[in-house]
Amino acid sequence: MATSQGGKGGTGKMVGAQVRRVEDPRVLLGKSQYVDDLDLPNSVALAFVRSPYAHARIVSSDVDAARNQSRIIEGDTNAVPYGMGTWGSRSAVTGGGAISKASEKLRSKMLRLASRMTEVPDDDLELAVGMIRRKADATPLLPIKELAHRILVQAGSLPQDEDPGLDATAHYEPPLSTHANATHIALVEVDSDAGKVDLLRYIVVEDCGTIINPTVVDGQIQGGVVQGIGSALYEHALYDENGQFLTGTLMDHLIPTAVDVPRVEIGHIESPSPHTPHGIKGVGESGAIAPPAAIANAVADALAPFEVRANAIPLTPERVLGWIEQRKAAA
Amino acid sequence: MAETQFAESQTIRVRVNGQEYEREVPVRRLLADFIRHDLGLTATHLGCEHGVCGACTIIMDGESVRSCLLFAVQADGAELQTLEGLANGDEMHPLQQAFWDNHALQCGFCTSGFLMSAVDLLDKNPQPSEEEIRYGLSGNLCRCTGYANIVKAVQAVAEQSLRHGSGQVQS
Numbered sequence: 001m002a003t004s005q006g007g008k009g010g011t012g013k014m015v016g017a018q019v020r021r022v023e024d025p026r027v028l029l030g031k032s033q034y035v036d037d038l039d040l041p042n043s044v045a046l047a048f049v050r051s052p053y054a055h056a057r058i059v060s061s062d063v064d065a066a067r068n069q070s071r072i073i074e075g076d077t078n079a080v081p082y083g084m085g086t087w088g089s090r091s092a093v094t095g096g097g098a099i100s101k102a103s104e105k106l107r108s109k110m111l112r113l114a115s116r117m118t119e120v121p122d123d124d125l126e127l128a129v130g131m132i133r134r135k136a137d138a139t140p141l142l143p144i145k146e147l148a149h150r151i152l153v154q155a156g157s158l159p160q161d162e163d164p165g166l167d168a169t170a171h172y173e174p175p176l177s178t179h180a181n182a183t184h185i186a187l188v189e190v191d192s193d194a195g196k197v198d199l200l201r202y203i204v205v206e207d208c209g210t211i212i213n214p215t216v217v218d219g220q221i222q223g224g225v226v227q228g229i230g231s232a233l234y235e236h237a238l239y240d241e242n243g244q245f246l247t248g249t250l251m252d253h254l255i256p257t258a259v260d261v262p263r264v265e266i267g268h269i270e271s272p273s274p275h276t277p278h279g280i281k282g283v284g285e286s287g288a289i290a291p292p293a294a295i296a297n298a299v300a301d302a303l304a305p306f307e308v309r310a311n312a313i314p315l316t317p318e319r320v321l322g323w324i325e326q327r328k329a330a331a
Numbered sequence: 332m333a334e335t336q337f338a339e340s341q342t343i344r345v346r347v348n349g350q351e352y353e354r355e356v357p358v359r360r361l362l363a364d365f366i367r368h369d370l371g372l373t374a375t376h377l378g379c380e381h382g383v384c385g386a387c388t389i390i391m392d393g394e395s396v397r398s399c400l401l402f403a404v405q406a407d408g409a410e411l412q413t414l415e416g417l418a419n420g421d422e423m424h425p426l427q428q429a430f431w432d433n434h435a436l437q438c439g440f441c442t443s444g445f446l447m448s449a450v451d452l453l454d455k456n457p458q459p460s461e462e463e464i465r466y467g468l469s470g471n472l473c474r475c476t477g478y479a480n481i482v483k484a485v486q487a488v489a490e491q492s493l494r495h496g497s498g499q500v501q502s
Contacts (some may be wrong), residue, residue, distance in 0.1 A: 071376055
């Protein structure tokens with residue numbers, strides 16, 4: 001059993017360009033079937049329902065209805081600004097924070113302009129699926145399509161201090177670290193004659209704060225654990241005494257295959273972070289970090305009669321058998 | 332001793348996803364490179380290029396093969412199927428749909444190889460057990476998913492074909 005805490009430096013900056021108008025939808029959508037029918041209302045919907053975060057922030061709770069009016073653009077290195085990878089919670093925490101800020105800017109711009117058009121104070125307005133409505137009694141006041149037409153096409157009629165377009169860019173730097181949390185329990189069987197370690201069960205209970213997308217969270221945990229199982233049992237960057245790298249191909253550097261790994265049993269605890277928008281924490285590290293410790297502890301426990309200290313990875317049959325034989329010889 | 336002359340290139344004919352191609356290829360060009368560069372079919376991915384990762388898996392004359400371990404000239408006269416041949420127009424192959432439905436890909440690099448291996452697996456064994464699926468896919472490496480959802484997707488298609496009584500996956 002082991003508990004992991006993946007630290008995350010708060011230095012990442014990410015441009016929140018996710019919420020913006022699409023100049024050339026083909027560039028961003030690739031071969032999407034929606035390219036041809038991407039008319040004005042669609043591209044407007046695209047602009048402000050850009051991600052699950054934006055869904056939550058902007059279009060109230062009716063995600064299904066919103067989905068029908070939205071186009072989600074997948075990450076594409078051709079289409080996004082410079083980034084440095086997804087490590088250290090840069091996707092959910094940093095990217096999510098930027099999206100959240102950009103969405104908030106866009107939301108307030110829409111309500112501000114809708115307030116001018118409807119002559120209802122913007123504090124009394126809210127965004128709903130496809131429309132701006134009165135907060136108090138949910139009366140529909142202005143279709144978003146109409147608002148978008150005004151902002152995009154009749155931009156000349158906007159107040160002097162308003163830029164045309166339904167886009168917003170935001171930068172976000174997490175004020176404090178968040179930590180990926182999980183507890184891992186491994187059940188192993190060790191063949192004391194051959195040194196082979198079999199994983200019988202693997203259980204993870206994780207806490208990534210607010211769960212944005214349960215399917216993605218489970219996928220990250222399962223995938224992370226299997227990477228960790230690779231570190232624990234198989235993968236080894238090995239050099240000989242001359243410094244020659246010996247495990248430079250996938251023939252030598254063993255990555256676990258489908259037959260080597262169990263289906264991870266996953267549980268969730270949601271403790272939202274008080275430091276990030278929506279209480280988001282990262283999730284990638286909470287699967288990948290702990291397996292070497294959990295599995296090595298389980299192996300040590302299984303080999304308690306031999307008083308073996310499992311203190312190196314990977315736990316190859318050769319190494320495990322070596323420990324057992326060492327203790328036997330010493331006894 | 333007279334030096335033996337070897338041909339540097341050779342004209343081959345292959346049928347890929349139902350379409351005939353005749354091309355002159357350098358004799359040492361890999362089948363994977365031929366598919367990607369000569370034919371422009373880039374759904375077949377190249378990972379390790381030494382026959383371990385399975386990303387380049389295609390179907391050749393009804394058998395799944397690693398296209399990085401074959402020369403293009405070895406495919407002369409063969410019938411090949413690549414990922415491009417799976418979908419029926421805009422309609423995804425049941426395995427593609429099941430991968431989509433079950434979150435069976437994360438970065439997606441290995442996916443085309445997994446799909447082709449799964450096509451071959453279900454073609455030969457339409458109702459595999461979980462263990463048979465895992466063994467059937469053990470020639471493909473995935474670094475992101477931990478395999479659970481890939482196995483689930485293949486199970487879903489097997490169950491679907493059982494319900495429809497066809498016992499065969501349309502490919």
